[in-house]
Amino acid sequence: MPIYALGDKEPIIHPDAFVHPDATVIGDVTLRAFASVWPQAVLRGDSGSIQVGERTSVQDGTIVHCTEFHPTVIGANCVVGHNVHIEGATVADHCLIASGSVLLNGSVVEEGAVLGAGAVMSFNGHIPAHRMALGVPARIRENHEVPPMAWAMIVDRYVENVKIYKSGLRRLD
Numbered sequence: 399m400p401i402y403a404l405g406d407k408e409p410i411i412h413p414d415a416f417v418h419p420d421a422t423v424i425g426d427v428t429l430r431a432f433a434s435v436w437p438q439a440v441l442r443g444d445s446g447s448i449q450v451g452e453r454t455s456v457q458d459g460t461i462v463h464c465t466e467f468h469p470t471v472i473g474a475n476c477v478v479g480h481n482v483h484i485e486g487a488t489v490a491d492h493c494l495i496a497s498g499s500v501l502l503n504g505s506v507v508e509e510g511a512v513l514g515a516g517a518v519m520s521f522n523g524h525i526p527a528h529r530m531a532l533g534v535p536a537r538i539r540e541n542h543e544v545p546p547m548a549w550a551m552i553v554d555r556y557v558e559n560v561k562i563y564k565s566g567l568r569r570l571d
């Protein structure tokens with residue numbers, strides 16, 4: 399499993415977290431309990447730090463980076479979908495950062511908010527709590543509130559996947 403220290407920066411991975419053997423974790427990265435990192439995801443904590451909260455999944459092909467000015471902090475019970483790019487942003491608890499989206503430096507996603515599939519939120523963007531941002535550039539969807547805990551089923555499924563993969567994943571080649 400490619401998990402690397404960089405100088406004195408070493409990942410802190412809770413024993414109940416799961417990093418797929420084909421994911422890459424480098425440097426100042428903290429993964430809390432039941433957080434999961436899926437194949438081809440890269441979390442590179444070199445110039446700053448990265449935190450992933452409890453029960454949050456970082457799915458296949460997603461790139462998480464940080465800068466010396468902006469750490470990346472992802473809260474608990476979040477879903478970070480496939481092929482996302484997050485760079486120096488803050489995501490609160492219970493958020494969905496949907497597949498193929500881009501969330502850039504200094505952006506803040508408040509609790510229970512959504513960045514939709516394929517959306518691009520540029521520097522210092524902001525999604526208020528329980529709102530949804532869509533499109534390129536991302537715009538807040540009018541007259542729409544995301545219900546609380548809207549992604550709980552997906553979060554639960556990924557926590558279950560952690561258990562399944564920890565006990566059942568076997569490499570065959």
Ligand SMILES: CC(C)(COP(=O)(O)OP(=O)(O)OC[C@H]1O[C@@H](n2cnc3c(N)ncnc32)[C@H](O)[C@@H]1OP(=O)(O)O)[C@@H](O)C(=O)NCCC(=O)NCCS
Binds near residue numbers: 479512532
């Ligand atoms: C953002 C998202 C949750 C919206 O779902 P929804 O609330 O069911 O939205 P709807 O399909 O009802 O569409 C509502 C409106 O938003 C638009 N819309 C929905 N998703 C959009 C997107 N990603 N980008 C741009 N517009 C979008 C629709 O065209 C529709 O517009 P209209 O009202 O003008 O017709 C969904 O599009 C999404 O991104 N899902 C991704 C899930 C994911 O990443 N899964 C992988 C991890 S398990």
